Amino acid sequence: xxxxxxxxxxxxxxxxxxxxxxxxxxxxxxxxxxxxxxxxxxxxxxxxxxxxxxxxxxxxxxxxxxxxxxxxxxxxxxxxxxxxxxxxxxxxxxxxxxxxxxxxxxxxxxxxxxxxxxxxxxxxxxxxxxxxxxxxxxxxxxxxxxxxxxxxxxxxxxxxxxxxxxxxxxxxxxxxxxxxxxxxxxxxxxxxxxxxxxxxxxxxxxxxxxxxxxxxxxxxxxxxxxxxxxxxxxxxxxxxxxxxxxxxxxxxxxxxxxxxxxxxxxxxxxxxxxxxxxxxxxxxxxxxxxxxxxxxxxxxxxxxxxxxxxxxxxxxxxxxxxxxxxxxxxxxxxxxxxxxxxxxxxxxxxxxxxxxxxxxxxxxxxxxxxxxxxxxxxxxxxxxxxxxxxxxxxxxxxxxxxxxxxxxxxxxxxxxxxxxxxxx
Numbered sequence: 001x002x003x004x005x006x007x008x009x010x011x012x013x014x015x016x017x018x019x020x021x022x023x024x025x026x027x028x029x030x031x032x033x034x035x036x037x038x039x040x041x042x043x044x045x046x047x048x049x050x051x052x053x054x055x056x057x058x059x060x061x062x063x064x065x066x067x068x069x070x071x072x073x074x075x076x077x078x079x080x081x082x083x084x085x086x087x088x089x090x091x092x093x094x095x096x097x098x099x100x101x102x103x104x105x106x107x108x109x110x111x112x113x114x115x116x117x118x119x120x121x122x123x124x125x126x127x128x129x130x131x132x133x134x135x136x137x138x139x140x141x142x143x144x145x146x147x148x149x150x151x152x153x154x155x156x157x158x159x160x161x162x163x164x165x166x167x168x169x170x171x172x173x174x175x176x177x178x179x180x181x182x183x184x185x186x187x188x189x190x191x192x193x194x195x196x197x198x199x200x201x202x203x204x205x206x207x208x209x210x211x212x213x214x215x216x217x218x219x220x221x222x223x224x225x226x227x228x229x230x231x232x233x234x235x236x237x238x239x240x241x242x243x244x245x246x247x248x249x250x251x252x253x254x255x256x257x258x259x260x261x262x263x264x265x266x267x268x269x270x271x272x273x274x275x276x277x278x279x280x281x282x283x284x285x286x287x288x289x290x291x292x293x294x295x296x297x298x299x300x301x302x303x304x305x306x307x308x309x310x311x312x313x314x315x316x317x318x319x320x321x322x323x324x325x326x327x328x329x330x331x332x333x334x335x336x337x338x339x340x341x342x343x344x345x346x347x348x349x350x351x352x353x354x355x356x357x358x359x360x361x362x363x364x365x366x367x368x369x370x371x372x373x374x375x376x377x378x379x380x381x382x383x384x385x386x387x388x389x390x391x392x393x394x395x396x397x398x399x400x401x402x403x404x405x406x407x408x409x410x411x412x413x414x415x416x417x418x419x420x421x422x423x424x
Contacts, residue, residue: 002388002406003394010251013424016238018043018231019365024092024197025170026212026229027051028100030071031060033202035226039069042231045412047090054097057081058104070306072226080106084145087112089112089338089411090384091119092167094301096122098148099171102133103178105152112144115338116384121146123163124171131155131175131183154210164307164333166191166263169217173199177218184218186211191307192263198410202227232286233260237413239311240389245291246276247321247371248397255289267311274299274322278385298324298367309341311362313390318346320354320374320394322367334360338408339384340384348387351377364406374398381405385412416424 012018023043028051030037040393042048055071058078063070087094087110096109098121101108102243112119122142125135131154137146156179159172169185176183193208196217200206202224208217233290238255245253258265268289279290294337298320306312309331319326334342336396342363349356352374355366366373381387385408395401409416 002403004392004401006398006400007248007396007423008239009294010244010253010423012090013254013256014241014419014422015256016241017413017415017418019234020045020048020236021092021166021192022198022229022231022259023048023192024051024096025252026195026231027055027071028174029198029202029221029224030226030238031055031058032224033073033226034075034223036070037226037229039071040067042069043234043412045410045414046088046390047093047380047411050086050090051093052086054085054093056089057083057085067306073148078104078289079151080104082109084109084111087116087144089116089408090210091338094121094144094146094248095124095167096137096170096174098128098146099174101148102131102150102154102175103126103152105150108148108150110144110146110148113383117144119143119336123165123168127157127159127168130157130159130174131172131173133178141369154179156183158184160186161188163302164189164191166194166308170195173217176213177204180395182218182220184216187215188213189304189307190215190263192261199224216231216367226280233257235259235264235267235311236308238289240314240393242268242271242289242291243314243318244277244396246271246278246294246296247318249293249372251291251293253291256290258284260284260287263307266305266307267315269298270301270305272314274318278304287309287419290378294343296322296367298322298326299337300327300329303328303330303333303346305352310386313341313345313386316349316363316365317352317390317394320349320352321369321371321397322369323369325364325366328363330361331363334363337386339382339387341384341387344382344384344387348391348394349377351379371397376400378402379404381408385409387415389416392416400408
């Protein structure tokens with residue numbers, strides 16, 4: 001059990017780890033290239049470490065020296081592994097890997113931990129099946145362990161996304177690298193553009209256009225070239241400290257070098273709308289963010305404002321500290337994360353003394369008006385790193401808390417509690 005003691009005052013500057021989403025993709029693309037790629041600022045969580053281990057199994061050479069990771073693919077391309085590919089707790093690893101393995105002829109087996117093995121993979125298996133890649137898992141949701149069969153060449157498709165998921169889009173685009181023509185993915189709700197941006201930077205032909213308010217991303221077949229990457233700080237990790245800075249009664253928090261793509265900073269716009277005292281450059285590719293103690297007001301948050309819904313648990317904590325009723329609209333995707341984050345967010349809000357309930361796929365929170373009103377509470381995080389971090393922030397602001405499963409922060413942010421301690 002992790003015990004969180006409250007903070008009397010917060011006045012600190014820190015840099016959170018490198019963006020996890022970019023880190024996964026830099027590793028995967030570097031392993032496809034025939035020469036050496038370098039990565040600085042790679043996320044040091046277990047999720048990205050699993051991706052690194054897997055590309056080694058597939059034949060890439062990976063060396064680590066200080067803050068620099070070097071990855072070299074093979075001239076003749078990657079090959080299958082004789083042992084299962086262990087994805088751990090990382091949905092990004094597993095879903096992107098399904099498309100990635102489309103270019104590696106043979107049979108592949110993917111495993112996950114108990115949490116990941118409950119998450120649906122049918123949303124990736126279905127479009128990949130259209131491309132000629134056979135994915136077999138357990139039950140109608142195609143849960144892990146997964147068996148993948150690929151010829152190394154795929155059929156190009158034009159695909160309308162039925163779910164909002166950058167991971168599914170990315171899997172299709174990666175499979176499109178070995179297709180027999182251009183592959184297009186259509187998104188009614190735009191998601192993070194990391195994969196298409198990074199493919200283009202690697203020399204792959206990619207086009208993005210809007211057609212009747214739908215974002216259409218097309219990738220042509222090609223092999224990525226080696227590149228040097230510098231990974232900016234992860235906005236989803238920074239969100240916890242931003243909210244801490246806003247709801248703690250005596251706080252001034254500065255976050256350095258945050259990745260500022262529009263699809264990743266929706267939480268900042270939401271918090272500013274709630275009355276948060278925030279300073280940042282919305283037009284820069286990366287930005288410092290300053291958050292100071294604020295009186296927050298309730299708002300309505302649409303799911304398209306936070307496409308990945310990763311920041312919802314910590315925004316629920318902000319909603320608990322706000323005055324009025326905050327509604328998170330159409331956030332059913334929360335139920336399909338490392339835990340049922342919909343249920344756990346309601347549980348956390350109730351533990352903090354707020355009124356919280358579900359209305360269909362909407363999550364509704366009536367705040368207590370001030371984080372100082374939060375009581376001491378206990379939460380079982382159920383293998384979910386974001387629930388651990390959200391609960392920690394709430395505990396720091398008032399009377400503290402107890403968390404079962406605090407060790408699960410290692411999947412994305414192993415130094416989280418060290419950074420929290422530095423705030424003292």
